[in-house]
Amino acid sequence: MNYLRMIATTRRHPCAVLLGIQLLGILAYPFAESTPAGQMALAALGVVVLLVTVRMVRRTPGLTWVSIGLAIPIMVLLALQGAADMPQLLPWSSALEAVFYFYATGSLIAYMLADRKATLDELFAVGATFTLLAWAFTHLFVLTQALQPGCFLAAVNPQAPRSWSELMYLSFALLSSTGIGDVIPV
Template identity: 65%
Template sequence: MRHTRLFIHTRGHPSAILLLVQLAGMLLYPFIERTPESHVAFNAFGIVVLAFTIRMVRRTPGETWISVALAVPIIILLVLQSLFDLRVLLPWSSALEALFYFYAALSLVAYMMEDQRATTDELFAAAATFTLLAWGFTHLYILVQELQPGTFVAAVNAAAPRSWSELNYLSFALLSSTGIGDVIPLTPHARALASVEMLVGLMYLAAVVARLIGFTTQSKIARRRERRGGDSWEQD
């Protein structure tokens, strides 16, 4: 019975499911990306995330067919990379994945802004959107690194290519403007991209998240007024 209730509850909050899947990927990738089977496991989990993201886009004003049209070639490229170890396809799949995650993030923003109230699912969507943006920029960094090796350096193994987890860490540090990342972009193109991500993160927090907080505050004030009005009516 509890499992049934949990299933029904999560079905009503697809944003929470997407967020949990993304967070699970971020926690699991460091364990698998250094193993011999890491490439296959990484791509397989990437396909799972694509599926959950498409499911989320269906609940938003965004067009599902656009996300599907982007996801299909991504899946084909990921499968080819897994079967034949074709690293030459990585820039193409990374570019398409970046577009896919940015489109999903924009769809979620439209979903959160289509009314003037903040539901529980929209609050989960705010966190999921932030993660989608971070993942989108992560794939752009992978694209830049593949096209221009040595774009990013770190304190450990400075000459080695940066892993997905390292670039994802950089992306979250820039998007949140915390400045705690130890991965440094060296080339002008990478630094310009990093500057754009910092601007996007600042605008997202200032415009979208702040507006959701405003909706939540307005809802609480309205409920308090209704309660006070009801109490006054009962006293009369």
């Protein structure tokens, strides 16, 4: 019975599910991104985030076909990057993911502003919107780094490409106005 209740709760609060999965990803990335198995697990988590985000957009004024139309090529590009070892597709997948997450962010904002009543799901949507925006900017940073190597420096290994976690940290630091930290754009 508790399992059925949990499923019903996730249907009523898709933004809470999205926020939880994103926070799990943010916590897992620094520990898992250095190994090939960890990178595959994180890619799978990224696909889960895409699917949950598409499901969440269905409840908003946003157009579902737009989110699905962006999600399908993203998943194909991610699969080709991982399975066929095609890292040259990184700029394309990052650009599409940035557009996808910006669209989902706009859809969530429209969802929250659609009425004057704040529901529990809309409160979770606030956090999910912020994390979606941070992920969108992180993908823009990944795109920028792929197109212009050396555009981000850090205190440790300044000339090495920045990891996803470092760029995610930069994104959150800039969006929350807490400073830049160790990673700086050049």
